[in-house]
Amino acid sequence: GAVVSQHPSRVICKSGTSVKIECRSLDFQATTMFWYRQFPKQSLMLMATSNEGSKATYEQGVEKDKFLINHASLTLSTLTVTSAHPEDSSFYICSARLLPRGGGTYGYTFGSGTRLTVV
Amino acid sequence: KQEVTQIPAALSVPEGENLVLNCSFTDSAIYNLQWFRQDPGKGLTSLLLIQSSQREQTSGRLNASLDKSSGRSTLYIAASQPGDSATYLCAVNQAGTALIFGKGTTLSVSS
Numbered sequence: 001g002a003v004v005s006q007h008p009s010r011v012i013c014k015s016g017t018s019v020k021i022e023c024r025s026l027d028f029q030a031t032t033m034f035w036y037r038q039f040p041k042q043s044l045m046l047m048a049t050s051n052e053g054s055k056a057t058y059e060q061g062v063e064k065d066k067f068l069i070n071h072a073s074l075t076l077s078t079l080t081v082t083s084a085h086p087e088d089s090s091f092y093i094c095s096a097r098l099l100p101r102g103g104g105t106y107g108y109t110f111g112s113g114t115r116l117t118v119v
Numbered sequence: 120k121q122e123v124t125q126i127p128a129a130l131s132v133p134e135g136e137n138l139v140l141n142c143s144f145t146d147s148a149i150y151n152l153q154w155f156r157q158d159p160g161k162g163l164t165s166l167l168l169i170q171s172s173q174r175e176q177t178s179g180r181l182n183a184s185l186d187k188s189s190g191r192s193t194l195y196i197a198a199s200q201p202g203d204s205a206t207y208l209c210a211v212n213q214a215g216t217a218l219i220f221g222k223g224t225t226l227s228v229s230s
Binding site: 043093111 | 165217
């Protein structure tokens with residue numbers, strides 16, 4: 001099946017530094033990637049939608065200059081948290097949209113998530 | 120704006136019980152509804168996907184139903200086991216758009 005590999009799974013960084021999270025589609029081309037974050041005991045909140053080769057579309061309230069998304073190829077999308085602060089500590093997870101095959105429906109596959117802790 | 124609500128937020132049952140998790144959504148113009156399982160600190164595992172034209176899907180001990188017109192879905196788990204303990208998330212999408220998630224139901228099954 002379609003697999004998205006997300007790295008790192010855990011990262012601890014100092015306040016003020018930047019962290020890059022990578023999501024790679026291993027056996028398919030991901031034209032569209034969604035980025036979510038999840039705070040403890042909360043649901044997954046959509047941060048942004050990225051399409052290969054174009055600028056990401058950010059949800060209201062998400063700072064595009066802080067959360068840089070790059071989707072330069074069909075198999076790689078990255079999220080960079082710039083100048084991270086403790087309030088950015090969260091679980092970040094990517095999701096690729098799977099195009100329908102043979103008249104089937106859209107599906108979604110998820111990375112395994114990245115636990116970011118900013119100290 | 121689509122909103123997804125899940126009830127109850129938490130549920131504790133003894134092993135062997137059948138149980139129902141509820142999901143409701145405000146905009147009935149959905150394309151798919153999907154149920155996921157999330158273990159603590161982990162990613163998501165897709166359980167069942169129901170297309171808008173379908174009314175239910177089954178996989179093993181799991182059965183999900185969809186009443187699109189009323190904006191509701193249920194996830195039925197038969198003969199619950201301790202290994203079923205996890206958070207169950209309901210999510211909906213319109214064609215090609217991102218999934219919108221509920222806050223989940225945290226299930227605990229005791230042996």
